[in-house]
Amino acid sequence: xxxxxxxxxxxxKRFGPFTALGGVDxxxxxxxxxxxxxxxxxxxxxxxxxxAGVHQPTEGQIYIEGKPVQFRSPRDASGAGIxxxxxxxxxxxxxxxxxxxxxxxxxxxxxxxxxxxEMNQIAHDEMxxxxxxxxxxxxxxxxxxxxxxxxxxxxRAIYFGAKVLILDExxxxxxxKQQMGVLKTIKKVRARGDIAIIFITHNEIHSRLVGDRxxxxxxxxxxxxxxxEDISDKEMRRLMSGGAEMGDLEQELSAI
Amino acid sequence: MADSSESDRLQKETGFQKLIRRPxxxxxxxxxxxxxxxxxxxxxxxFNALGLKNNIKIISQYGIxxxxxxxxxxxxxxDLSIGSMIGFAGMSMALMLKWGLPFGLGEATPFTAxxxxxxxxxxxxxxxxxxxxxxxLSSFIVTLGFLFFLRGVTEVAFRLINQSTQVSGLxxxxxxxxxANILGGEVFGWFYDxxxxxxxxxxSGIDMNADMSRAERIELIEYLGLLNINRRxxxxxxxxDARFMWFIVIAVVAYFILSRTQIGNWIYATGDxxxxxxxxxxxxxxxxIGLFMCTAFCAxxxxxxxxxxxxxxxxxxxxxxxxxxxxxAVVGGTLMTGGFGSVLGVVFGAITVGLVANAVFxxxxxxxxxxxxxxxxxxxxxxxxxxxxxxxxxxxx
Ligand SMILES: Nc1ncnc2c1ncn2[C@@H]1O[C@H](COP(=O)(O)OP(=O)(O)O)[C@@H](O)[C@H]1O
Ligand SMILES: [Mg+2]
Numbered sequence: 001x002x003x004x005x006x007x008x009x010x011x012x013k014r015f016g017p018f019t020a021l022g023g024v025d026x027x028x029x030x031x032x033x034x035x036x037x038x039x040x041x042x043x044x045x046x047x048x049x050x051x052a053g054v055h056q057p058t059e060g061q062i063y064i065e066g067k068p069v070q071f072r073s074p075r076d077a078s079g080a081g082i083x084x085x086x087x088x089x090x091x092x093x094x095x096x097x098x099x100x101x102x103x104x105x106x107x108x109x110x111x112x113x114x115x116x117x118e119m120n121q122i123a124h125d126e127m128x129x130x131x132x133x134x135x136x137x138x139x140x141x142x143x144x145x146x147x148x149x150x151x152x153x154x155x156r157a158i159y160f161g162a163k164v165l166i167l168d169e170x171x172x173x174x175x176x177k178q179q180m181g182v183l184k185t186i187k188k189v190r191a192r193g194d195i196a197i198i199f200i201t202h203n204e205i206h207s208r209l210v211g212d213r214x215x216x217x218x219x220x221x222x223x224x225x226x227x228x229e230d231i232s233d234k235e236m237r238r239l240m241s242g243g244a245e246m247g248d249l250e251q252e253l254s255a256i
Numbered sequence: 257m258a259d260s261s262e263s264d265r266l267q268k269e270t271g272f273q274k275l276i277r278r279p280x281x282x283x284x285x286x287x288x289x290x291x292x293x294x295x296x297x298x299x300x301x302x303f304n305a306l307g308l309k310n311n312i313k314i315i316s317q318y319g320i321x322x323x324x325x326x327x328x329x330x331x332x333x334x335d336l337s338i339g340s341m342i343g344f345a346g347m348s349m350a351l352m353l354k355w356g357l358p359f360g361l362g363e364a365t366p367f368t369a370x371x372x373x374x375x376x377x378x379x380x381x382x383x384x385x386x387x388x389x390x391x392x393l394s395s396f397i398v399t400l401g402f403l404f405f406l407r408g409v410t411e412v413a414f415r416l417i418n419q420s421t422q423v424s425g426l427x428x429x430x431x432x433x434x435x436a437n438i439l440g441g442e443v444f445g446w447f448y449d450x451x452x453x454x455x456x457x458x459x460s461g462i463d464m465n466a467d468m469s470r471a472e473r474i475e476l477i478e479y480l481g482l483l484n485i486n487r488r489x490x491x492x493x494x495x496x497d498a499r500f501m502w503f504i505v506i507a508v509v510a511y512f513i514l515s516r517t518q519i520g521n522w523i524y525a526t527g528d529x530x531x532x533x534x535x536x537x538x539x540x541x542x543x544x545i546g547l548f549m550c551t552a553f554c555a556x557x558x559x560x561x562x563x564x565x566x567x568x569x570x571x572x573x574x575x576x577x578x579x580x581x582x583x584x585a586v587v588g589g590t591l592m593t594g595g596f597g598s599v600l601g602v603v604f605g606a607i608t609v610g611l612v613a614n615a616v617f618x619x620x621x622x623x624x625x626x627x628x629x630x631x632x633x634x635x636x637x638x639x640x641x642x643x644x645x646x647x648x649x650x651x652x653x
Contacts, residue, residue, distance in 0.1 A: 054535075075537055090535040092528035093650045094595040095521075103525050104537035106518040113516050142650035 003066060005030050005196045006051070006082070006164050011060035013046055013220075020046040022220040023060065028164060028213075031193040033186060035211035036200045039242050042217040044200050045087075048166045051198075052084040053077030083162025085153040087169050093142035097134060098123040100141050101156050126155040130188045131181070147178030151185050158189065165189060166198045171206055179206070186210050204240055208233075218242040279589035280601030282641045286587070286634060287604045290611050298618035302611070305451060305484035305493040307618060312496055315610030316503035317558060318584055319603060321577055323510045324554030326585035326602040328547040330514070332527035332594030333388060333395040335551040338581050340406035341377055342574025345559035347410045348373040350423040350569035366429045366436035366564060374556050380406070381552030385545030403578065411571045421571035428567055439502075439557075440564025442495030448484055452491040455483025463489075499561040503606075506554065511599040523547070527594025583631060584609050587638045591646055608634070 004027035013021040021043045028034045038044050049055045051062065053071030061068050064080050071077040077084075091100050098116070101123040107115040123137040132151050134144075141149060150170050157165055167186070171179040187210060189195055201207050207214065214231055216224040216239040224231070224239040231239075275281060294302045301307050321338050328335055352364040352372065364372075384402055388395045414421040429436035459480065468476070477487050486492040514520040525533035526543045534540050555574070563569050588605030590597030609631060616624040 074535060078537070084535075086535065088529075088532065090529075090532035092525055092532055092595060094528045094591075094646070095524050099521050099524065103521065103533065106521055108518050112518045114518060114521065116516075140649045 002029055004028055004063075005065060007063040007066070008047075008051070009061055009063070011047070011050065011062070012058045013043075013050055013055060014058045020220055021050070024217070024220070024222055025225075026215055026222075028196040028198055030163070030196045031190060032212040033190050033197045033199050033210045034213045034215065035207035036198055036215050036217065037202070037204075037207055037240055038217035039240075040202075041219075042242075043220040044217055045168060046220075047217070048084060048168055048198065048200065051077065051164075051166060052082055078160065078162075081161055081163030082166065083157030083160065083164065084166040085150070085157055085168065085170065087172070089149055089153045091141050091149055091153060094140055096140055097127075097137040097144070097152060101126070101137070101152065101159075105160060122159070123155075126159045127151055130155055130158070131185050145178060146174045147181040150174075150178075150182045154185055154189065158195065162195065164196045164198065166200075168200045169202065170199070172202060183210055204236060208236075214239075216240065279591075279596055279598045279642075279645065280604055281589070282638060282645075283588045283601045283604035283608065287608045290608050294611055294615055294618065298615070299478070300482060301478065302615070302618040304478070304481035305448065306481065309493050309496055310617070311611055311614050312500050314614050315606050316497065316499040317561075318580060318610050318613075319503045319606035320499065320506055320558050320561075321551070321554050321581040322584035322588070322602050322606050323506055323599060324547075324551035325578070325581035326588060326590045326597055326599070327510060327514065327523060328544075328551050329582070329585050329590045329592065330527045330594060330597045331523045331544055331547050332530065333544055333547070334399060334582065335384070335548060336396065336399040336578045337380075337384065337402035337406055338551055338555050339574040339577035339579070340403045340410065341380070341552055341555035342559045342562075342577055343410045343571060344380075344406045345373050345377050345556040346563050346569040346573045347413055347571065348376060349560060349563045350426065351413065351417050353426055353429070353563075354423050355417055366433045366439070370435070370439070370556075370560055373560075374553070377552040377556045378549050381549035382545060384552075385548030388548070389541040389544050399578075407571075414571050422568070423570070424568040426563075426567040430564055436564040437498070439498055439560045440562075440566075441498050443498050443501040445495035448491070448493050448495055451484040455480070455485045459483050459485060497561070497565060499558075499565075502557050502561060506557070507599055507603055514599055519543070524595055527591075527596075529595070580609070583635050586642065587634055589638070589642060589645070591642050592639065593646075596642075596646060596649075605638075 006026075006028045008024060008026040011021055011024040011026075012019070024043075024047060026034075026047075036044055036047070046055065050057050053074045053076050056072070062071070063069065069080055071080070092103065095103070098120045102119050107119050109115050120137045124134060127134050130151060132148055134148065141152065144152065154165065154167070170182050170186075174182065183206060186197060186199060190197060190210070199207065199210065208228070211228050213227050214225060214236070215222055219242070223242070224235070298307070302311060321342075325335060325338060349369045352358070352369040353366070356362060357364045357368060357372065380402070384399060387393070388398050391398070411421055414423075430441040462476070462480075480487070480489075481492065484492050514523060522533070522538045522543045525536070525538050526540045530540050558577070559569075559573065562573065584605040585597070585602055586592065586605075587608060588597070588602035590602065612630050613627050616622055616627065
């Protein structure tokens with residue numbers, strides 16, 4: 001089997017006395033969508049923030065292509081090919097598409113000037129590659145739909161060298177039609193074959209539609225993991241609800 | 257495909273829609289109205305040779321500090337210490353010029369007085385910025401502290417070193433020192449020379465006649481004023497104040513940086529959504545600290561032009577200027593919440609507010625306090641207009 005691009009073993013993250021992650025293992029492979037599932041507060045965001053260099057792990061180790069790495073800042077992580085698309089997308093609404101696309105990594109000419117025409121062209125082309133033809137990249141991001149913003153953030157991460165693309169609940173704040181748009185985008189990125197995708201979601205159907213591999217988190221621990229074809233719908237539903245049996249839940253509810 | 261219909265919808269934005277979305281459009285319209293109204297109400301006196309010079313003087317003063325304030329506001333912070341910084345810088349230069357350099361380093365020249373002051377003010381700007389980014393406190397409260405602190409230091413220094421809170425009667429440095437002259441002297445003399453030259457052509461044959469009535473005389477003098485000719489038929493005004501040149505320099509550099517460079521992109525990004533900017537590798541803290549130093553620089557230029565123009569300084573200089581600077585930035589289309597604004601808009605705002613501040617000199621019938629009534633009203637109107645623009649961009653309208 002191919003080597004995982006990113007591997008996490010025994011990751012522990014404590015915030016003071018609170019253990020947000022209690023020893024998490026994870027492997028992600030290029031060309032695969034790895035769905036990370038779990039209830040609110042399970043630690044999904046904490047896990048990816050640790051991978052993205054926002055938090056430092058309390059214990060445990062992250063490996064990139066088998067080599068142990070340490071991320072002291074988000075810059076370290078993006079340098080190692082980890083591209084994160086946060087829930088809030090890290091976009092600035094009042095700024096243009098191009099200015100957002102290159103935010104912090106602008107193409108400079110003499111005197112620190114922006115190579116604006118070139119940047120407009122690249123922003124347009126990169127977004128077209130994964131699904132939207134946004135004809136005017138000088139428009140403010142505030143005028144874009146939620147799905148288009150996702151695409152922008154994803155295109156940006158890929159253009160700047162992401163080998164692992166982390167998507168934190170990309171579909172949760174969108175309408176039906178736009179959710180499908182984002183899933184299509186995910187499929188397009190997957191089809192390139194060289195990028196590993198970590199797809200965080202609440203949504204069972206979405207993860208079924210695009211996921212190749214699943215990891216279920218509950219209360220900071222992995223309660224189940226495996227390939228999509230090895231996990232039945234029933235098992236999936238059990239793990240999604242934090243490991244409780246449907247029967248238990250029914251009982252709990254009927255006791256009220 | 258699903259998304260193409262949506263981008264098609266966005267493509268329909270016309271040139272006109274783009275125009276009304278620009279931050280400076282409101283300021284531009286107000287400015288044009290004020291210019292026309294003032295020209296009519298003052299019977300063109302506001303724009304005769306001396307009127308223009310005096311108007312440009314106050315516009316430049318406002319403009320210099322408002323541009324600094326606006327850049328900082330675009331990055332999401334305020335500086336209430338601008339006015340006190342002006343007082344501090346003026347005090348520092350005037351005291352050095354009068355009493356010599358500190359630590360017994362001997363006589364001060366305009367050059368050394370200016371640069372030592374600039375080093376101090378930039379350091380204070382650096383300290384203010386560092387406190388704001390490190391503490392995470394609102395810049396409003398941190399700079400309010402410095403408003404009092406610097407004004408107090410200024411007064412104390414005046415009393416300790418100079419016994420009085422005022423320095424006057426300094427030698428006219430701009431006579432000998434080129435450096436003092438580029439700060440406090442005159443610039444663009446060619447403009448007024450050309451004006452006078454054209455004036456002599458237009459007015460050739462006209463003469464002040466002994467048997468003219470008083471009313472005729474006044475009318476003639478007013479007419480000659482528009483031709484840059486004084487009542488002795490000589491050239492009346494010889495140039496603009498040097499601060500006009502500094503206003504232009506600061507405006508052009510600020511415009512270039514803000515709209516054309518990487519740093520400009522960082523300034524917008526920092527003010528719009530700090531966390532988003534940081535997540536993308538924008539050095540948010542350095543941007544903010546740099547801009548606090550920038551407002552300190554603008555305040556220092558304001559003070560230097562004043563000191564070398566008038567050869568005086570006192571402890572009350574620059575009072576309330578921070579509020580004018582912020583008001584002008586807002587009138588110029590800068591968003592209070594950051595992330596949006598333009599240097600061009602601030603220039604329009606400075607022209608508008610400067611003209612209205614001076615209007616009382618050209619229209620004696622009006623009470624000078626109307627200026628503040630007007631400023632308050634357009635400030636509120638601008639805040640609402642800016643908010644509308646913001647909502648339109650972020651899809652609220
Ligand atoms: N910076 C932090 N400091 C303290 N506790 C935190 C911090 N970040 C997250 N947590 C806690 O960690 C737990 C997991 O949160 P999170 O990773 O956001 O969950 P999820 O994204 O799965 O909903 C939550 O109980 C949250 O309150
Ligand atoms: Mg979360």
